Amino acid sequence: MGTGVLICTYAAFGILLVNVILTIVAAAVAVARHDQRTMSSATIYKGSCDRTKAWTTGLHLLINVLSTIVLGASSYCMQCLTSPSRVDVDRAHGQRVWLDIGVASVRNLAWADWPRRTLWLVLLVTSIPIHLMYAIVLASANFDFDRPPAHYNSSFEECFESNTAMSMSTFYADLPSFDNLTREECIRRYAMDFPTDLGTLILVTSNLTAANQRLQWIYWGNSVANDGQIMTSNYDWLCAQFGVLSSSCTPPKLLSALDQWAASPLVPWAEYPVEYCLSRKLTEQCELQFSPAICLAVIVCNVFKVLCMLLTARSDRTEIFLTVGDAVASFLTQPDPSTERMCLTSRLNLTQGAQPWRSRREGYLQIAVKDASRPQARAALPPRQRWMRAVHPSQWIMTIGVYVKPLLCLCHSTTFSALWQLGFGSATPYTIFSLPHSNVVSMSLLANTPQIAVSIGYFLYNNLLTHMLLAAEHDDYASQRKALRVSWPQGSQRSSYYLSLPYRYSIPLMIASMLLHWLVSGSLFYVAINPIDMLGNTVHANQVITCGYGPIAIVFALILGGVMTSTVVGLGMRRFASQMPIAGSCSAAVSAACH
Known part of the structure; x- marks a missing residue:
């Protein structure tokens, strides 16, 4: 041919x-x-x-x-x-x-x-x-958790471990490995889509009246799926604490409202002003x-x-x-x-x-x-x-x-x-x-x-x-x-x-x-x-x-x-x-x- x-x-x-x-x-x-x-x-x-x-x-x-x-x-x-x-x-x-x-x-x-x-x-x-x-x-996900209590009893320790997949002793032993972040640094680090190297986040408040004997859930964290539907924003939990709708929630808007940041548990309703954050980094696991x-x-x-x-x-x-x-x-x-x-x-x-x-x-x-x-x-x-x-x-x-x-x-x-x-x-x-x-x-x-x-x-x-x-x-x-x-x-x-x-x-x-x-x-x-x-x-x-x-x-x-x-x-x-x-x-x- x-x-x-x-x-x-x-x-x-x-x-x-x-x-x-x-x-x-x-x-x-x-x-x-x-x-x-x-x-x-x-x-x-x-x-x-x-x-x-x-x-x-x-x-x-x-x-x-x-x-x-x-x-x-x-x-x-x-x-x-x-x-x-x-x-x-x-x-x-x-x-x-x-x-x-x-x-x-x-x-x-x-x-x-x-x-x-x-x-x-x-x-x-x-x-x-x-x-x-x-x-x-090309993608992975991260999760965020609420702050630990200052005092706890045995029943609370069991509740904590069953909900966070780690014991209280392990949690406190790992605290030195956490990064101390200002509120601005915390928002810049976590207000992003699918962060691949971020783990547990602790929100520290100066409100000493916070309940110490039960877990108080702020939000479900950066869950990638909710009833089979992918969330519209990967940091909805952060937007919810500012009272900002996720459709208009952007990092610049969050940074402009730093003074209004208060952790608000779902039940019972309360507001705890956030002073700073403790963040734990993870090894990236993109595949x-x-x-x-x-x-x-x-x-x-x-x-x-x-x-x-x-x-x-x-x-x-x-x-x-x-x-x-x-x-x-x-x-x-x-x-x-x-x-x-x-x-x-x-x-x-x-x-x-x-x-x-x-x-x-x-x-x-x-x-x-x-x-x-x-x-x-x-x-x-x-x-x-x-x-x-x-x-x-x-x-x-x-x-x-x-x-x-x-x-x-x-x-x-x-x-x-x-x-x-x-x-x-x-x-x-x-x-x-x-x-x-x-x-x-x-x-x-x-x-x-x-x-x-x-x-x-x-x-x-x-x-x-x-x-x-x-x-x-x-x-x-x-x-x-x-x-x-x-x-x-x-x-x-x-x-x-x-x-x-x-x-x-x-x-x-x-x-x-x-x-x-x-x-x-x-x-x-x-x-x-x-x-x-x-x-x-x-x-x-x-x-x-x-x-x-x-x-x-x-x-x-x-x-x-x-x-x-x-x-x-x-x-x-x-x-x-x-x-x-x-x-x-x-x-x-x-x-x-x-x-």
Whole structure:
């Protein structure tokens, strides 16, 4: 089939090896360090949240690079499989049906044999889960507790231990390890979303009339779940003591009301002014996880891709029209009798008249060339036209729609600074969905669903750009003398590894696609929140598995989509170099111009 398909096969095989090695290493680490053997999810790192986030960013970039390369290789091989041979074109022209040359065309599959159709379909289906490689955990939780009593009896000590998971003696023994914080320092440290290294908090009051013989609950602390619903603010307990609604409770407002801070137990109602705080720090327990099941699915898809590409490269088809130069060389050597006296016919002209040419095969209607009325030779040339005329309006609508429709989300009046404070790919109570009956696999698949839309957008964008550049390449032959670019050069003909999209266009497109995939991965992402008790142990029964969204990542993804849309529209406004009728990818129009 050509050197290009072999290069794609080698690239896909190399990525397959990388996926296998990474999966084996991750599984070994999960078993050796964390003794986890489940298929749904496994922890490969537990500790510093900064390091977890750095690993997350690095892995996302690596995944996007690998998946973009595989996606580009699949697109290349799929276009080769749909490329017709001279035999296919002659059969189609005999029925007044034109085929696509030099572009990815689903219509051409009607003239392909079943092995080619099967290979094309497998390559298409296996492109879907490429971006579903790893599920990342980026969040944890903390809890806060009320002050201890100054005096206690045996029954109270039992009550204290059952409610706080530690004895009074242990509690007092650990007091020297607590940090002494002013009220301002206390608010700055605890008025934040999902603090990952904060433990027990003691509020110290100067009110000596506080009850010493019973626990008095101020609030439920920073609980991540309340009747299955994630709280709107991770420091609601702090807001409640100021009498500030959580919807308008912000750290600046809390700091401005320091003098009003009073601890208020729920029962009995009382107010104890807070003098200072004692805070205990914990070791961070953020986790980096991956899904062995999803990794195995990706590996299986990569195996099928490599096999399909290898079979495509070993194809014994001859005189294949991979580029428009291949078709021109063939039609100049062996003129096509079905397009005689049509040398100035464009693709649009072919669809007009009493018996127009068709773009689709119709088995029940056979029209012989000798019975069809031939169009008269055209003597007048049309004016120079724009590149966008080489693409059917429906293709423009589908491609632009994929990138423009999400831009409507930017119509909201939220300020950029407010979105930036929410972070990139960071979990906050305001950006987490409350989804019932969620699990690791379902949330991982949901988080990566937008990646499928981005992949579809890449195929549409690539196809639209290919149509315009192919028409421009064919038009150049009318304005300047140049060697034909063919797949198998002879004499002065030239060759290249690309089909119809030059490197100066394909490489920026792949980089933009990779960047867009990365931004989308930060726009909707998998989140697991693991509550930690007073002793630093994970409370698995209260674990929250859901999805979160990153507003700032969404904004940048939409901006990039808008830039890509503006770029392709700007290219479409360019004019062709000559007045040559637009043939585009139409095999009949290319054949007619060769007479």
